Amino acid sequence: MVRDWSSVFDLGDTDHEDLLEHFDRAWFQGNEYRYLSDARHGVERGTAILDDVVVRGYPSMPRALVLEPAVHEVFDGPVAVEEKLNGYNVRVARVDGDLLAFTRSGFVCPYTTRKVATTLDADGFFEDYPEYMLCGELVGPENPYTEHDYPEVDEAAFYVFGIRHRETSDPMPVARRRECCVDYDLDPVRHYGTFTPAAAVSTAKETIRDLDARGREGVVLKSTDGRRALKYTTSAIHRADLEHAFALPFDYGRDFIFTRVIREAFQAVEFDDPPDRVRERARKLGEAILLPAVETVRAVDADDPVGETHTVRADPEVVEALLSYFRDKGLELAVERDRTEDGERVVTFTKVARSTRDKTAYYLSGGTIDE
Amino acid sequence: MVRDWSSVFDLGDTDHEDLLEHFDRAWFQGNEYRYLSDARHGVERGTAILDDVVVRGYPSMPRALVLEPAVHEVFDGPVAVEEKLNGYNVRVARVDGDLLAFTRSGFVCPYTTRKVATTLDADGFFEDYPEYMLCGELVGPENPYTEHDYPEVDEAAFYVFGIRHRETSDPMPVARRRECCVDYDLDPVRHYGTFTPAAAVSTAKETIRDLDARGREGVVLKSTDGRRALKYTTSAIHRADLEHAFALPFDYGRDFIFTRVIREAFQAVEFDDPPDRVRERARKLGEAILLPAVETVRAVDADDPVGETHTVRADPEVVEALLSYFRDKGLELAVERDRTEDGERVVTFTKVARSTRDKTAYYLSGGTIDE
Numbered sequence: 001m002v003r004d005w006s007s008v009f010d011l012g013d014t015d016h017e018d019l020l021e022h023f024d025r026a027w028f029q030g031n032e033y034r035y036l037s038d039a040r041h042g043v044e045r046g047t048a049i050l051d052d053v054v055v056r057g058y059p060s061m062p063r064a065l066v067l068e069p070a071v072h073e074v075f076d077g078p079v080a081v082e083e084k085l086n087g088y089n090v091r092v093a094r095v096d097g098d099l100l101a102f103t104r105s106g107f108v109c110p111y112t113t114r115k116v117a118t119t120l121d122a123d124g125f126f127e128d129y130p131e132y133m134l135c136g137e138l139v140g141p142e143n144p145y146t147e148h149d150y151p152e153v154d155e156a157a158f159y160v161f162g163i164r165h166r167e168t169s170d171p172m173p174v175a176r177r178r179e180c181c182v183d184y185d186l187d188p189v190r191h192y193g194t195f196t197p198a199a200a201v202s203t204a205k206e207t208i209r210d211l212d213a214r215g216r217e218g219v220v221l222k223s224t225d226g227r228r229a230l231k232y233t234t235s236a237i238h239r240a241d242l243e244h245a246f247a248l249p250f251d252y253g254r255d256f257i258f259t260r261v262i263r264e265a266f267q268a269v270e271f272d273d274p275p276d277r278v279r280e281r282a283r284k285l286g287e288a289i290l291l292p293a294v295e296t297v298r299a300v301d302a303d304d305p306v307g308e309t310h311t312v313r314a315d316p317e318v319v320e321a322l323l324s325y326f327r328d329k330g331l332e333l334a335v336e337r338d339r340t341e342d343g344e345r346v347v348t349f350t351k352v353a354r355s356t357r358d359k360t361a362y363y364l365s366g367g368t369i370d371e
Numbered sequence: 372m373v374r375d376w377s378s379v380f381d382l383g384d385t386d387h388e389d390l391l392e393h394f395d396r397a398w399f400q401g402n403e404y405r406y407l408s409d410a411r412h413g414v415e416r417g418t419a420i421l422d423d424v425v426v427r428g429y430p431s432m433p434r435a436l437v438l439e440p441a442v443h444e445v446f447d448g449p450v451a452v453e454e455k456l457n458g459y460n461v462r463v464a465r466v467d468g469d470l471l472a473f474t475r476s477g478f479v480c481p482y483t484t485r486k487v488a489t490t491l492d493a494d495g496f497f498e499d500y501p502e503y504m505l506c507g508e509l510v511g512p513e514n515p516y517t518e519h520d521y522p523e524v525d526e527a528a529f530y531v532f533g534i535r536h537r538e539t540s541d542p543m544p545v546a547r548r549r550e551c552c553v554d555y556d557l558d559p560v561r562h563y564g565t566f567t568p569a570a571a572v573s574t575a576k577e578t579i580r581d582l583d584a585r586g587r588e589g590v591v592l593k594s595t596d597g598r599r600a601l602k603y604t605t606s607a608i609h610r611a612d613l614e615h616a617f618a619l620p621f622d623y624g625r626d627f628i629f630t631r632v633i634r635e636a637f638q639a640v641e642f643d644d645p646p647d648r649v650r651e652r653a654r655k656l657g658e659a660i661l662l663p664a665v666e667t668v669r670a671v672d673a674d675d676p677v678g679e680t681h682t683v684r685a686d687p688e689v690v691e692a693l694l695s696y697f698r699d700k701g702l703e704l705a706v707e708r709d710r711t712e713d714g715e716r717v718v719t720f721t722k723v724a725r726s727t728r729d730k731t732a733y734y735l736s737g738g739t740i741d742e
């Protein structure tokens with residue numbers, strides 16, 4: 001069946017043609033599919049098309065630098081406060097009877113698809129809601145994308161923060177989404193309650209202090225219909241981001257670095273830090289920036305590999321498909337350990353940060369910068 | 372007289388025409404002149420043409436991130452080690468009997484021209500070297516461009532670091548330039564001696580430690596013929612730069628910020644900082660980054676002006692010409708104080724940092740970032 005894409009995406013003839021041209025093609029288990037790597041014509045980045053099925057991308061979410069005025073700017077009714085987790089954003093949909101896991105960019109990840117199949121029992125949900133997708137954070141120590149550990153997660157867990165119609169992207173209201181999680185035994189992200197905007201601000205601030213002390217990421221505020229959202233993060237995650245970026249300084253965008261510092265400055269002002277607290281925040285920030293950079297320069301000097309190291313554990317063919325995908329994307333992988341445990345292949349590998357390695361080596365060998 | 376620019380700049384017909392097209396036009400005391408705002412066809416940024424006189428720009432100088440290998444890479448003979456001062460780069464030339472001062476970009480600055488006229492007695496030098504220019508650092512508390520104070524400079528001083536043929540840009544050898552300074556009573560930048568490359572590295576490192584402790588900028592290493600040069604700076608100046616940039620974070624390039632952090636990382640490794648010294652360096656770096664940013668957010672919140680504040684002191688018409696030039700360039704100036712002392716006009720003004728003011732105000736009023 002060929003669908004009328006113009007009406008599916010609610011776009012005129014020229015726009016829908018332009019949109020379709022911008023989809024890239026990829027394969028999953030012998031089937032070709034298309035995915036959109038950048039938002040275009042109001043269609044979200046990460047939107048995928050598999051034959052006649054559309055799985056919309058997860059919408060980008062505005063961030064507050066100063067919580068209080070932003071909450072009043074964005075919301076005019078009750079606001080739900082939920083935890084923002086630090087893993088990776090995954091949409092799960094059932095297509096032709098198969099549970100598929102899409103990363104943020106629209107890639108059907110063989111590894112995540114398999115993890116979700118073993119972690120998530122969503123059959124009941126998809127029986128009743130076949131046209132919906134579960135949007136959640138995949139969290140846990142063994143994955144190929146992120147590093148953050150949570151004490152409550154041993155291996156991998158999928159926490160639902162949204163349920164949306166896969167083709168229109170319409171969200172379920174927050175209360176109904178939470179009921180669905182109860183009814184179908186799905187793990188929801190933590191919910192702190194639903195409040196007036198003013199009370200949401202104070203709850204969010206208190207929550208941020210608590211999450212920060214525990215090294216967790218932040219909060220997402222949502223209108224009860226699930227249509228408006230606002231995120232806000234802890235100092236702990238700003239530092240963790242900076243540590244990560246400055247371990248690979250020439251591979252990370254300078255905007256990435258700048259934005260984290262700016263978040264800290266606005267937070268210090270909004271949280272009314274006294275002078276010694278600002279100084280403490282500044283010192284920790286400096287440590288998050290310089291210490292990993294120094295370590296990396298020393299590692300390159302010692303000829304040690306630099307990059308992001310991950311461990312994955314799955315059936316051999318799933319691991320192979322994942323590593324092939326990374327290599328096809330042009331990543332250089334350094335395999336640190338590769339073994340079999342209980343029939344599963346367990347690989348620890350580094351995504352080599354070539355820019356950091358090469359530029360650092362250039363300066364260490366006497367290369368200069370013309371300024 | 373119309374000159375053969377093709378031969379002056381040693382360029383083919385097409386190239387010299389392209390070059391001339393890229394000169395901008397400006398006026399000084401009723402005379403039009405041209406200046407080049409970006410290096411092009413091997414001709415330095417800041418090169419100026421006044422009728423048939425060419426004043427070449429000061430060449431850009433490579434920077435070492437790691438001193439030892441860079442010195443061995445750049446030099447194969449004796450190396451002079453001199454101090455790099457933190458003021459602004461000025462070239463002084465005598466054109467049609469008038470001493471003119473050019474800023475780095477090729478602008479004939481009325482304020483600097485007057486300061487140089489009162490600070491520098493170069494008549495004797497230009498009698499003997501009419502076709503040469505004095506290249507130096509203008510240092511001192513009252514100037515419209517920079518802020519650094521030196522205990523040895525009360526008002527303004529001009530320290531010579533180069534003497535070059537104004538049209539060919541050929542430098543005098545270091546020893547001859549230093550003799551000229553003695554012969555004509557010009558102030559030279561501090562010279563630490565001339566060494567083998569290996570000894571230059573250790574002298575430069577020692578000097579950097581000493582300058583750093585005194586909050587000074589750094590060193591320039593030069594081949595004795597004055598043709599090759601290499602600069603290297605202290606942690607103190609990296610921090611001072613960051614303090615300056617993070618007081619106006621949305622007006623400074625993100626590259627500016629990134630590069631200072633990187634310099635610190637390589638320096639910590641080359642200077643073999645033990646762990647507690649790296650941590651100390653990191654904390655100071657963090658303070659240099661976050662504290663001024665927090666102060667600026669608070670200032671905008673309190674409706675105080677943010678920007679770079681300078682004080683200038685000169686004859687009223689010179690001050691007026693300078694302020695007009697800034698306004699013509701599109702700068703918004705907030706005059707904080709304007710008074711007359713001993714017939715001179717003394718103005719303290721802020722170059723308003725509009726981007727920082729406007730973006731900060733936007734976030735403080737609840738503006739969000741879409742990410």
